[in-house]
Amino acid sequence: MIGDRIKSLRRVRKLTLKQLADQTGVSEGHMSKIENDKTQPSVSVLHRITQSLDVTIGLLFNETDGHDQPVSRVGERPVIDLDPVRRGTGIRLERIIPHSQDHILQCNIHIVEPGGSSEDHIQHVGEEMGYVLAGQLELFLDDSVYHLGENDSFHFNSSRKHAYRNPGRTQTRILWANTPPTF
Numbered sequence: 001m002i003g004d005r006i007k008s009l010r011r012v013r014k015l016t017l018k019q020l021a022d023q024t025g026v027s028e029g030h031m032s033k034i035e036n037d038k039t040q041p042s043v044s045v046l047h048r049i050t051q052s053l054d055v056t057i058g059l060l061f062n063e064t065d066g067h068d069q070p071v072s073r074v075g076e077r078p079v080i081d082l083d084p085v086r087r088g089t090g091i092r093l094e095r096i097i098p099h100s101q102d103h104i105l106q107c108n109i110h111i112v113e114p115g116g117s118s119e120d121h122i123q124h125v126g127e128e129m130g131y132v133l134a135g136q137l138e139l140f141l142d143d144s145v146y147h148l149g150e151n152d153s154f155h156f157n158s159s160r161k162h163a164y165r166n167p168g169r170t171q172t173r174i175l176w177a178n179t180p181p182t183f
Helices: 003-014 018-023 026-033 043-051
Strands: 080-083 090-097 104-111 127-134 138-141 144-148 154-157 161-165 172-179
Touching: 003 026, 003 043, 018 026, 018 043, 104 161, 127 138, 144 154
Parallel strands: none
Antiparallel strands: 080 090, 090 104, 104 172, 127 154, 127 172, 138 144, 138 161
């Protein structure tokens, strides 16, 4: 589970539970529940945790290092469930580029169930682009909302506050690339 990995990384970096909680903007009690796998962090909190620990989200999911695999076949790519609590309405990431600390580019297919969302706005260093393969997407950038459909695309600097959700009744699939890797 990711809680054990977070706890281990925190200890390696000689951070107390309170220090990590303060850095990520959550209570110490909530951070304890995350580390003990009693609750799952939102995408926004998970992102802040990984920034504080100076790792990518992919590292928490114990993926195999994919730097030697130039081809990934349909049905064989790793899929990360970012919302294990709600499973039916969450977000999954299908890796187009396998996780590796050697990569400077990251690309996934974000699979968003109807009503699924990234919940909170996040900001980080980098750049992002996406292409809606199927379904509908609401993209929140700063104070603006963009409604996208199949074959629409987007691009933005990751320092902007951003979030997204599927407002439709069918699954949405987005080819999403960013640099540097954050998931």
